[in-house]
Amino acid sequence: MKKLVLIFSILMLCNACKDASVEPKVVSNINELNDAIQNVKAGDQIVLANGVWKDVEINFSGQGTEAKPIILRAETPGKVTIEGVSNLKIGGDYLEVHDLHFKNGYTPSRNVIQFKINDTLIANHSKVTNCVIEEFTQPDRDVSDHWVEFWGRHNELSNNYIAGKSNFGPTVMVMLKGNQHIKNYHQIVNNHFGPRPRKGGPHGETMQIGDSGTSMTPSHTNVENNLFERCNGEVEIISSKSNNNTFKNNVFFESEGSLVLRHGNYATIDGNIFIGNDNSEFIGGIRVINTGHWITNNYFYKLKGSTFRAPLAVMNGIPKSPLNRYNQVTDAVIAYNTFVDTKTPFHFSVGSNVSQSEVLPKSEIRSARPTRTVVANNILYNQTPFEYPIKNYDKVDGVLFKNNYTNSANKSEVQPEGLQTVELDVQEVSKSLKVPTYDTKQIYSGFDFETITTDLFGNKRDKDNNSLGAIINTNNHNDLYNQSNYGTSWFKNQKNDSVSQTIEISTSQELANAISNANSGDIISLNAAEYQINRSLPVDKNITITSKDKNNKAQLVFTSEGTAFQMKPKGILHIEDVVLKGNNNQSAFKTLDKNMKSAYGLWLKNTEVSNFKSVLEVSKGSFSDTISVTNSIIKNCKSGIQLNKETNDKGDYNSEFVYITNNTFTNVDQDVLNYYRGGYDESTIGGNLVFQNNTITKSGQTDKDNILIKTRGIVNVIFANNSFINNPVKYISILWGEKGQKPENNEVKNSGEIKVVQNLKLKLVY
Amino acid sequence: MKKLVLIFSILMLCNACKDASVEPKVVSNINELNDAIQNVKAGDQIVLANGVWKDVEINFSGQGTEAKPIILRAETPGKVTIEGVSNLKIGGDYLEVHDLHFKNGYTPSRNVIQFKINDTLIANHSKVTNCVIEEFTQPDRDVSDHWVEFWGRHNELSNNYIAGKSNFGPTVMVMLKGNQHIKNYHQIVNNHFGPRPRKGGPHGETMQIGDSGTSMTPSHTNVENNLFERCNGEVEIISSKSNNNTFKNNVFFESEGSLVLRHGNYATIDGNIFIGNDNSEFIGGIRVINTGHWITNNYFYKLKGSTFRAPLAVMNGIPKSPLNRYNQVTDAVIAYNTFVDTKTPFHFSVGSNVSQSEVLPKSEIRSARPTRTVVANNILYNQTPFEYPIKNYDKVDGVLFKNNYTNSANKSEVQPEGLQTVELDVQEVSKSLKVPTYDTKQIYSGFDFETITTDLFGNKRDKDNNSLGAIINTNNHNDLYNQSNYGTSWFKNQKNDSVSQTIEISTSQELANAISNANSGDIISLNAAEYQINRSLPVDKNITITSKDKNNKAQLVFTSEGTAFQMKPKGILHIEDVVLKGNNNQSAFKTLDKNMKSAYGLWLKNTEVSNFKSVLEVSKGSFSDTISVTNSIIKNCKSGIQLNKETNDKGDYNSEFVYITNNTFTNVDQDVLNYYRGGYDESTIGGNLVFQNNTITKSGQTDKDNILIKTRGIVNVIFANNSFINNPVKYISILWGEKGQKPENNEVKNSGEIKVVQNLKLKLVY
Structure with a gap:
């Protein structure tokens, strides 16, 4: 696909060249550029001279035509860098931007690249291609921006490399507010989305299409053939929040999050590849909310997440849900997918929280189970058989299982007739590509199933040539993970x-x-x-x-x-x-x-x-991936490790992983550890603490909360094998029962109590 | 249009005749009919012999083709009546039902005509045409049914006469639950929807397309060229509750209610005619909720409703509204409409109820004003100028007015530049058709306005030939209200x-x-x-x-x-x-x-x-249109006029109009008047009481509520010029201030107090 697009681009360039009147206009500074833009006409090319373009705000406007686009490009791809406090806005028709490299800086506005100049000068039929945006991130993580913001219709983001956003806000955002921007048919294709670090709070999506106010809006954005590599920002790699979007043939490689159908309906998720490599339980797959989605021909490899990060999470909805919460899943079709070495592919009624009624308002209770949902013709293979293919968080009474096969027994609570244990054949094609097959003519043909006409690799399915799972044969197969298939022609992000x-x-x-x-x-x-x-x-x-x-x-x-x-x-x-x-x-x-x-x-x-x-003091906007203290001695300090300054109570926190193991703490007067996360948010891992094998003595004497080890709001906590001796506090710690936290094997002498509260009342953040 | 359809029908019949093998099969009873259906094949005709078919449940199934539909018809149109406890279900492809007359009975099931036989035998490409359903209403008003229920896709209801439903439930219902039923492109065309009486509670729509759970669902139902005559059931004549529906060239004649875009988005309301004839302030026009609707080329004549029943009501929404309540209006286009002798066409922020926060939960407060809404190229003419063209219930800050013209001054609170007072020319074409024009080249061309290519009568709009309002010329104009243009070829509902x-x-x-x-x-x-x-x-x-x-x-x-x-x-x-x-x-x-x-x-x-x-006792399900007592004497009765048995508290009530004027009541021990409506509902007129010029003496002595005249929950109350003498009660009456009720000029001697409560706490009904 990438090759095709390149050839197409070259043809377009040549087309422009054919017109004898076109002489590329080389400009060397912003004034020359502005002049050139002022006088630009259909078919023109404006060329940025090689070098560093620092602190430039480019408004690229003009009226090209389909036959004669206007092109703004680098003199030599990769030799033009946009640095400092800079951005690019595009407004008009058939405008193209090629070969630019954004780095060493950040945008002064809300966007690095914006497909409009203002509300009346909007881009249509325009594209940004073969460019790089590399760590062009705000100095202050709390400042929000988007790196690419779509407006208008029929715009394209293709063959770019985009990585390293660590501040607030989705990397790519599609805006839909206004009739000019709906039914946009934008193309987001052949890009390499490189690593996005964990954000430690919500709003770290790599892509978001619409928002909770556009769940009724037809978008028709196509996201195809992109690589998402270690996009770890938050629980949603892609957050689809509008209707009729397509996600096709993308590769999600070791990315901590999922492709989430958050708002909006009638998405097509076809032929995507999810590679977890068993690296982390935070690497997810697809999460389904709302109505009418078709999830077909996808390949899931070595995923081990659960709940929100399950390989395939089908959520419970809120009855009569508010617009910004969770609608019931109805009329979803999950067919012809292949799961390899993915122990428990299916998670139903994810997010069921009836047990939380004590601490959540009625408008938050997800009790509406998936209904009119078909799960058919899927194939599940585990090299080491695993007998729990289905995890259910509520009754599974609205899902029809038809002709699904696994090589393991099914000892799950849910044992549908439509999931059978059989002997599967497996062909190992490459490192990540194993093709399990089962020779049967029993293929379920549900309503409109005849519209599923190809497999993962584009091989034709028809009545005479069809089979279970994502792959009917390995014709046309490619390497599942090959960076060189994506992104620019010139940029390599090898370290x-x-x-x-x-x-x-x-x-x-x-x-x-x-x-x-x-x-x-x-x-x-x-x-x-x-x-x-x-x-x-x-x-x-x-x-x-x-x-x-x-x-x-x-x-x-x-x-x-x-x-x-x-x-x-x-x-x-x-x-x-x-x-x-x-x-x-x-x-x-x-x-x-x-x-x-x-x-x-x-x-x-x-x-x-x-x-x-x-010991450690942090500022509000700061974030550490890991704080690890082990085999160490902390003594005679007024306070200890304080990760408690992110108090906006909107789900943000100051550190992702905190390991405190095999230490002795003596005479630490307060906040031996204070690790805080506020707000009822589900977008993140939610913090991780291992507090194990420590001895804490004579500490906490001036602690104003009267709690020795504070972990309020942190989701994942292991609290075991510690000794607490002569600490004058009321509580050693207060753990969160609903998240499975419990003290194990701790010794307590002349210290406070280790308390477990089942449900924690948190501030609602939306 | 009707003629065309008839010719088409005849052609289809002839087509079927051409096949020599087709001999219409005449059947005389249900067994013969069932046999015939059992053996039916594409191209067959089954003919019901003339006469009364009583207590028959017909399951009409078969597989016709586009070229060879299967037809079930009357021997002679109008001579076959379906009576008693009867219904008709249709399941299969290309099935047609012609010429039947349903009367003197009701359905034993939930529907009179249902476009499916069961969940696996659904009708597609099928139609019901040239039939009558006349007062085929349930014996018990509280029993719910639909008269025509659509399922499947590409079905048609055409040239029928349907009238007289007085029980619970929309007359025509389009079901969308399930992928088989979405994107249905049903045609509801050329029908005559005759009078539907006031229901005295919600669920009295003449047509409903989807429900609150399908606001995300594409329906694409086309409602075109129908006559809605005095369809008074409730506040919604048509309730559109799904996406992409079209309402075109329909006539709404003296119908108490509106065409309401209740849920769902992107409706087209084009070229419809709303005739009020100043008959009632309950006759409405169009009510707008949600996003992306286009309201163009409509003609409004002599309408005087306000709020929910305004000629054009654009509502406030609830921020982050629950699925079954009110979304904000965004991206609506209201263009090229003509309002004649319609004093105040535009009502903005209808339903704003911030002042009700005391008695309503936050999830009920409609505070989100219309935004990104364009009102352009409309023309407003009042023969007697009226200076308040806009009524606003909140700020109007999200509406762009462009090139609208009126012949009256504008003294409304909102005075946009885009609504100008000018001299208008008026051509009086027929009784209801007056065509105001203003000669200007200033026509606003908003985003996508070029898609508005015709006027009310189908005359072409283009750059060179365009003008303001619904009518660019009177070519092709028809009588705005002519019953003979709609309905069957054979049925006349003349009294x-x-x-x-x-x-x-x-x-x-x-x-x-x-x-x-x-x-x-x-x-x-x-x-x-x-x-x-x-x-x-x-x-x-x-x-x-x-x-x-x-x-x-x-x-x-x-x-x-x-x-x-x-x-x-x-x-x-x-x-x-x-x-x-x-x-x-x-x-x-x-x-x-x-x-x-x-x-x-x-x-x-x-x-x-x-x-x-x-004096009067009623049962729960009973409903009177009017109770009128005037110039009369009521005395020595244990209780009076009791309209208080409809206590489901879901918005229903026992009488629409109650006039009590110029009477004397003496020694009526309790419930002199007890007129009750419970539940927070906005679907109905809500009851009307005129209590005026009465003298009440020595009454209420045993009243357990200690209230003489009870009007709880009744919306419209006039309470004036009465004398209350020696009545031993605490309250004479408790009036509802928020609805504008106030006592006027009453004489009170040795009786209780007339109290006004501003806000009334009512049970939420959804």
């Missing part, structure tokens, strides 16, 4: 395989220099000594600080007023086998107060931290 | 103009015989005397009982155990200048206990009613 250096250090000045000059991945090795440090050490790369002699640890004694280590965006700090001492007035680790545009990380191991005002 | 007889009476036996034998409209004239009557007198027609000598009134003295007069369906009883006396143990007037299938009426004038247990 340099630089070898990490070890830098040996003997003085505090050398330490400061080393931290400043090291390359990401380097190791700073401290000779055994006491280092007096009277300033903050900023960390903005991945470095490890360790003692050369693990039996004679270096001591870093901080006399600085500010924090000892200042955690900056992308700073990943590992400290191993080091003793850190403070002056009781500063933090050991502290983030910037603002502009924490990307995540940071902190890993302490075999390390002692003492005499600080606090 | 006989029988002359009313006066029957003179001297004995009670003669009276009973006269009532029994009179024709509707007759007058029974009583010679002056005392008539002892020891039985109930049933009334099932329109009769008047009066005294021959108004100065020497006849006295009817009832010794019967049961009620004096028994009001039966269709009984309209006028009593004038008569004295009625009871034995203190019976009612003067009482309805049947059940099976009050149609409305009754009671009119008392210059009449005295005394010594009854009660």
